[in-house]
Amino acid sequence: MMSTGRCDVEVVKGRKEYLEGFSDFSHYIASDEKLFIFRRFGSLSARNILYLQAELQLLEQQLQELDEQDYNIIRQLREGDEKTFVDSAARNWESFKGQASGVERQKTKMDLIMRLRTLMKEYGQSPTC
Numbered sequence: 001m002m003s004t005g006r007c008d009v010e011v012v013k014g015r016k017e018y019l020e021g022f023s024d025f026s027h028y029i030a031s032d033e034k035l036f037i038f039r040r041f042g043s044l045s046a047r048n049i050l051y052l053q054a055e056l057q058l059l060e061q062q063l064q065e066l067d068e069q070d071y072n073i074i075r076q077l078r079e080g081d082e083k084t085f086v087d088s089a090a091r092n093w094e095s096f097k098g099q100a101s102g103v104e105r106q107k108t109k110m111d112l113i114m115r116l117r118t119l120m121k122e123y124g125q126s127p128t129c
Helices: 009-014 022-030 042-076 081-091 093-099 104-125
Strands: none
Touching: 042 081, 042 104, 081 093, 093 104
16 A cells, blocks of 8 residues: 655656746746747737837838938039048948948948848847737
8 A cells, every 4th residue: 555645756856956936937837848838928029010110110211311312412413522432332331331430421321220230130030920
């Protein structure tokens, strides 16, 4: 006859102990595929994606405005340093990067592009609803 209330020492010895709370609960959930269920936060995810889209649209519009300014400078000015620099920055990354450290308009454009890169990466990693 088996006694009740007695635990199997072999089973207890083989089981690793974890810090109580999130640590042990996460290991418990991960131990069985059927337990591995999490809330999606669908509405919050959708809202976040909408905010990202709105911000990206705004930045896209600002970048287009800066491009239009550069286009007008290139089109309207006769040959000269400003026209050459703007044209060079529009066609060559190194020139653009160099001008972004000194020319305010190009610095603004570079800051905008760096912000766009960050948001595009975040947008690409956003879960779909």
